[in-house]
Amino acid sequence: MTERARTTPGRRTLLGAAVLGTAALGLPGAAHATGHGGGHGRGGGHGSLRELPVPTVIGHRGASGYRPEHTLGSYQLALDMGAHIVEQDLVPTKDGHLVCRHENDITATTDVADHPGFADRRTTKTIDGVSYTGWFTEDFTLAELKTLRAKERIPGNRPDNTLYDGRWTVPTFDEVLRWADKEGRKRGRPVWLYVETKHPTYFRKLGLGLEEPLARLLRRHGRHRKNSPLILQSFEPSSVQRLARLVGTPRIVLLSGPKARPWDFVESGDPRTVADLVKPAGLKWIASYAQGIGPTLDLVIPKDASGRLTTPTTLVRDAHARGLLLHPYTLRNENGFLPADFRRGTDPNAYGDVFGACAAYFATGIDGIFADQPDTALLAAADFKGR
Numbered sequence: 001m002t003e004r005a006r007t008t009p010g011r012r013t014l015l016g017a018a019v020l021g022t023a024a025l026g027l028p029g030a031a032h033a034t035g036h037g038g039g040h041g042r043g044g045g046h047g048s049l050r051e052l053p054v055p056t057v058i059g060h061r062g063a064s065g066y067r068p069e070h071t072l073g074s075y076q077l078a079l080d081m082g083a084h085i086v087e088q089d090l091v092p093t094k095d096g097h098l099v100c101r102h103e104n105d106i107t108a109t110t111d112v113a114d115h116p117g118f119a120d121r122r123t124t125k126t127i128d129g130v131s132y133t134g135w136f137t138e139d140f141t142l143a144e145l146k147t148l149r150a151k152e153r154i155p156g157n158r159p160d161n162t163l164y165d166g167r168w169t170v171p172t173f174d175e176v177l178r179w180a181d182k183e184g185r186k187r188g189r190p191v192w193l194y195v196e197t198k199h200p201t202y203f204r205k206l207g208l209g210l211e212e213p214l215a216r217l218l219r220r221h222g223r224h225r226k227n228s229p230l231i232l233q234s235f236e237p238s239s240v241q242r243l244a245r246l247v248g249t250p251r252i253v254l255l256s257g258p259k260a261r262p263w264d265f266v267e268s269g270d271p272r273t274v275a276d277l278v279k280p281a282g283l284k285w286i287a288s289y290a291q292g293i294g295p296t297l298d299l300v301i302p303k304d305a306s307g308r309l310t311t312p313t314t315l316v317r318d319a320h321a322r323g324l325l326l327h328p329y330t331l332r333n334e335n336g337f338l339p340a341d342f343r344r345g346t347d348p349n350a351y352g353d354v355f356g357a358c359a360a361y362f363a364t365g366i367d368g369i370f371a372d373q374p375d376t377a378l379l380a381a382a383d384f385k386g387r
Contacts, residue, residue: 048227049250049291049325052084055384056368057377058194059083060330061102065372068152068161069109070100071168072179079183083374085192085231086180090173091199092208097142098173098217102153103198107134110148110170118144127202128263138208145170157334157349173214177221190229196254197232200239201264211239215246224249233294236264237277237286244289252327253277253286255295274299278315283322292325292367300328300364307340309360316365329370331358331377355380 062074063081070089078086091104104127106112112121112135121140124133137145151165152158171179173195180191197210204210214232218224226248233252234240240251258275265272276282278299286293301312319326332338336348342357344350354373358380361369371377 049231052192052368053381054367055362055377055381056084056327057082057374057381058327058368058370059086059374060370060372061087061089063372063374065158065333066161067164068150068168070102070171071150071164072171072175073164073168075171075176075179076183078374079191081375082378083371084368085194087194087196087370088173088176089196089198090210090214091137092203092210092213093137093140093142093145095141096208096213098210098213099137099142099145100171100173100176101137101198104137104203105132105134106137106145106148106170108151108153110135110150111166112148115148127199129266138203138206142172157336174217174220177217177223181221192229192231193223194231194233197234197236197239197243199263200234200236200242201267211242211246215243218247218249226250231292236262237289238264238268241289250292251290252292252294252325253290254329255293255299257296258299278313278318280318280322283319283324287322287324290324292327293319294327294329294370297328297330297361297369300326300361300366303339309339309341309357312364320365325367326365327368327370328361328366331361331369331371331373333373333376355383359384 059075059078061069062071063077063083064074067074067077075086088100089102090098091101092098101109112118118135121135122133123136123139124131125136146169148170149166150168150170152161155162176193180193184191195214197214200210215224218228218230222228223230224247228249231250231252232240232243233254235254235256237253240253243249244251255274255277258273258278260274261272272282277286278295283293295315299313299315301309304310316326331354333351333354334349335343335345335352338352338354338357342353344352354376358369358377362380362384369377
């Protein structure tokens with residue numbers, strides 16, 4: 001029996017147990033993902049950021065541990081598993097439509113390379129200071145992009161997901177909003193979405209600003225109010241500030257490594273780094289226009305040189321003191337993505353002790369977590385609340 005064959009039954013068992021377990025335990029994710037009743041159909045007026053379950057489980061790009069990311073199949077599975085919120089990342093097409101991709105470089109996430117008619121679209125671009133060669137959404141109209149099919153981004157890590165290659169197209173955000181409205185009517189409760197603007201400064205310089213068309217879509221679907229069941233997020237604070245001027249929808253500032261500078265800071269000459277933003281003064285500044293932060297997990301508990309967890313920082317305490325929620329990213333089941341002290345065996349793609357890792361992060365007081373396998377995170381959240 002191969003290593004892959006040995007690990008596959010365990011994955012299926014974990015997935016099935018989680019889906020059954022959320023219902024059996026009465027988890028909010030199974031029947032009441034938002035922790036409040038009432039309201040269905042269109043998204044507005046039925047949500048409250050403070051009413052979300054704690055810990056909140058956010059389906060990272062859907063259920064991307066089981067389906068190709070940012071597809072309607074991935075989103076549907078995350079919702080069916082009980083994820084409290086389902087995440088979308090937005091990039092524009094050449095003709096200004098917002099579509100759901102983690103990056104505008106679609107080389108690894110679609111079959112574009114298999115389309116001879118688009119061979120001449122392959123190019124090299126510098127995005128946020130990094131050079132990429134491939135195919136990019138801003139060079140395709142929506143009609144052209146819809147001729148492509150989505151595929152698994154990291155097939156080496158998740159070979160089982162390649163079963164679904166070619167099954168779905170690249171969804172527009174309008175399609176996702178309509179899907180969420182439909183699912184909300186079916187379930188009798190709003191479906192929460194978590195929406196990120198990707199590379200907003202880069203796209204604005206191309207004349208493809210993200211915030212204005214996003215705000216128009218939110219208004220059209222009634223998700224533009226402060227109590228709407230949707231959270232906006234960006235790694236660029238200026239994008240979050242721009243959105244704050246356009247809609248009342250809740251907002252989160254994403255934070256990467258401590259030495260990093262948000263790209264809009266680089267462009268504007270702002271010398272601050274993430275390390276500055278997680279200090280009390282930086283958090284106070286963020287709290288003036290946002291309701292929370294989405295830090296990388298290493299900002300909550302750093303790792304040592306061997307990749308093992310060390311002592312938690314004061315970030316949770318400091319952010320909470322300024323009224324900010326914390327939704328760190330990203331929990332993944334595979335050994336290769338876990339802290340070294342929670343890996344099991346030598347196969348980087350086999351599942352490690354994700355429950356132990358999750359317990360360590362939840363113990364810091366974070367309000368939620370982004371997870372590629374939301375069923376696992378829901379079980380971990382139930383364990384934590386049941387202690």
